[in-house]
Amino acid sequence: SASEKGGWSSFMAKEISEEPEAVANTILGRVHDGLVSLKELEPIGDEALAGIDRIVIVACGTAAYAGMLGKYAIEEWSRIPVDVELSHEFRYRNPIITDRTLVISISQSGETMDTLMAVQHATKAGARVLSICNTQGATIPRESQAVVYTHAGPEVAVASTKAFLAQVTALYLVGLHLGKVRGTQTDEQIRENVIELQAVPEKIAEVLSVSQAEIGQLARWMTDTQSVLFLGRNVGYPVALEGALKLKELAYIHAEGFAAGELKHGPIALIEPGQVVIVVVPSPRDPHSLHPKVVSNIQEIRARGARVIAIAEKGDAAVLPFADEVIPIPLAGSLFEPFLAVVPMHIFGMELAAAKGLDVDQPRNLAKSVTVE
Ligand code: G6P
Numbered sequence: 103s104a105s106e107k108g109g110w111s112s113f114m115a116k117e118i119s120e121e122p123e124a125v126a127n128t129i130l131g132r133v134h135d136g137l138v139s140l141k142e143l144e145p146i147g148d149e150a151l152a153g154i155d156r157i158v159i160v161a162c163g164t165a166a167y168a169g170m171l172g173k174y175a176i177e178e179w180s181r182i183p184v185d186v187e188l189s190h191e192f193r194y195r196n197p198i199i200t201d202r203t204l205v206i207s208i209s210q211s212g213e214t215m216d217t218l219m220a221v222q223h224a225t226k227a228g229a230r231v232l233s234i235c236n237t238q239g240a241t242i243p244r245e246s247q248a249v250v251y252t253h254a255g256p257e258v259a260v261a262s263t264k265a266f267l268a269q270v271t272a273l274y275l276v277g278l279h280l281g282k283v284r285g286t287q288t289d290e291q292i293r294e295n296v297i298e299l300q301a302v303p304e305k306i307a308e309v310l311s312v313s314q315a316e317i318g319q320l321a322r323w324m325t326d327t328q329s330v331l332f333l334g335r336n337v338g339y340p341v342a343l344e345g346a347l348k349l350k351e352l353a354y355i356h357a358e359g360f361a362a363g364e365l366k367h368g369p370i371a372l373i374e375p376g377q378v379v380i381v382v383v384p385s386p387r388d389p390h391s392l393h394p395k396v397v398s399n400i401q402e403i404r405a406r407g408a409r410v411i412a413i414a415e416k417g418d419a420a421v422l423p424f425a426d427e428v429i430p431i432p433l434a435g436s437l438f439e440p441f442l443a444v445v446p447m448h449i450f451g452m453e454l455a456a457a458k459g460l461d462v463d464q465p466r467n468l469a470k471s472v473t474v475e
Contacts, residue, residue, distance in 0.1 A: 106258075112462040114259035114352075114452050119310065121445060122303035124264035127253035128271040129300060136293040138278040145248045146204075146230050148283045154204045154230070157184040160192050160220040161208035162472075164262040164347060165269055169208050170340035171440050172273030178437065179287050179295070180280035189220035190475070199227040206276070207233045210257060210265040211471035212240025219475065221245055234272045236265045250276060259463045260470045261351045263448045266344065267306070267441060274299055274437075298434065302441045305432040309445040313429050317446055320411065320427060321453035324378065331372065331379045332359040332447075333399060335392045337440045338382035344444055345380055348451030351465050353458055362392075362399045375407030380450075382443045383414035383421055388436050393420070400424045413443045 110116035132138055143151065157176060159169035166188055173184040182204075187197075189207070193216070199205070205224040209217045212235040221242055225231050233246035236254050243249040252268035278295055281287030287295075324330075330349055334342035342359035349357035360369045362381070373379070381400055386393040397420050400410055404424050414421045416430035431442040455462045 111456070112259065112452070114261065114263060114462045117257055117259055117264045118445070118448050118452065120255065121264045121267050121310070121448075122306045124252070124254035124268040125271045125306065125441065126303040127255070128268045129275070130253065132275055133296055133300070136296055137282060137289060138275050138292065138296060140250060140275060140279045142250045143232070143248050143276075143279060146232065150230060151204070151280060151283050153202055154182055155200075155202040157182050157204045157206060158192065158197065158199075158224075158229075159184060159186045159206045159208065160189045160217060160224070161186075162189050162214055162216050164266050164344060165208040165210060165217075167340045167344040167347070168266050168269035168273065169206075170343070171270050171337060172206070172277065174337050175274045175437050176277035176280065179277040180284055181286045182280065182284075189214070189216040193220045193223050197227075199224060199229045201228045201230070203229040205229045205231045206273070207231065207242055207246065208269050208273075209233070209240075209242050210236045210252075210254075210262050210269070212237040212242040213471045213473050214242070215473050215475050218242050218245065232276070234269055236268065258470075260465055260468050261348060261451065266444070270441065271299070271302075295435075298438050302434070302438060305434060305442055306445055308432050309442050310449075313446050314449060316427070316429065317449045318453045321450060321457045324454060325457050327355060327378055329377065330355055330357045331369065331377065332357065332382075333362040333365065333379060333396075334359070334382035334443075335362045335384065335396055337437060338362070338384055338396075338443065341382045341440050341443045341447065342380075345447035345450065348447055349454065351468060352451040352455035352462060353460065354466070355454070362396055365399055365402065370402065370406070373403050373406040373408050377408045378411065379403055379408045380411045380413065380447075381425075383412050383418065385415045385433065385436060385439060386418055386420060387415075387433070391436070397421060397424065413446050415439075
């Protein structure tokens with residue numbers, strides 16, 4: 103009903119507006135003296151965590167893209183190798199698991215059958231199993247050794263938005279906890295990262311207030327678009343995949359996300375005049391930044407007639423001459439940029455679906471939680 107939506111045009115519009123709180127509430131109570139301590143990890147224990155030699159993240163849909171982002175942060179901070187697998191692929195190929203494997207499942211609902219089966223399989227094979235879930239007491243957390251709940255609040259729209267950001271937040275907290283337990287991060291480094299993470303909600307709020315109108319306008323121009331490509335590198339790559347998924351799910355537009363470095367190995371053949379390409383541009387400030395490489399990708403596709411929409415750090419003058427539209431995001435450390443770059447993706451999917459007159463909250467053929475294999 104209209105009152106449940108709190109005056110918003112859809113649950114999704116309401117849930118996107120709640121993205122800042124979803125992140126803030128997931129951090130709440132988990133930072134002490136500037137460091138992360140997750141008492142939820144006690145059933146596994148810091149000693150066992152210190153001995154973990156491999157992490158496998160299992161999830162489906164949007165949650166799997168949150169998992170891909172978690173990989174970058176957890177590897178960086180804990181130096182433990184992380185693989186991300188779709189639950190149904192992991193379950194049916196005799197994966198290599200030992201008692202030093204930590205399996206992390208991610209599920210908003212906690213009821214996705216494919217992910218539940220992966221959790222049960224991992225448990226039987228002797229792995230430690232940690233679940234990240236948004237629903238208290240759901241089946242997956244009940245079957246896991248440890249649970250870190252995301253506090254995004256109930257999510258009604260079928261396509262996940264605020265829960266995705268909360269999942270990434272939870273994974274980053276796990277990464278910082280592991281960095282401490284394993285001594286791969288100094289307290290000072292952890293504190294700096296915690297400060298970055300705590301600054302995210304306010305920056306998301308800024309993205310929401312700055313970009314909503316511009317993206318709505320773009321969406322109204324694009325209702326006849328047949329295909330949209332998304333490019334990103336490093337942490338921008340999962341953001342590109344998430345942007346493409348949202349367009350497929352919500353606006354029924356053929357969309358694909360690519361790692362920008364892969365462009366020259368195939369996807370560039372798809373570029374013809376008028377092709378819309380949305381590019382996640384990393385910050386130019388980081389000395390190790392892939393910024394020049396992404397800008398040169400933009401030049402290559404522009405030269406072939408692509409219409410480029412860039413999601414770039416505000417003040418990034420280098421992209422301006424080559425992009426048809428720039429959606430600015432606030433400054434953040436490179437691992438934290440995805441929290442900001444993904445928000446325009448969510449708005450874009452929603453606005454384009456709405457502009458096409460589609461049901462934003464309940465796309466055809468999809469269910470909020472898929473409880474069959
Ligand atoms: C369904 C939904 C997706 C969601 C996926 C995983 O397919 O349509 O939006 O990402 O399930 O759901 P979960 O509850 O496990 O996060």
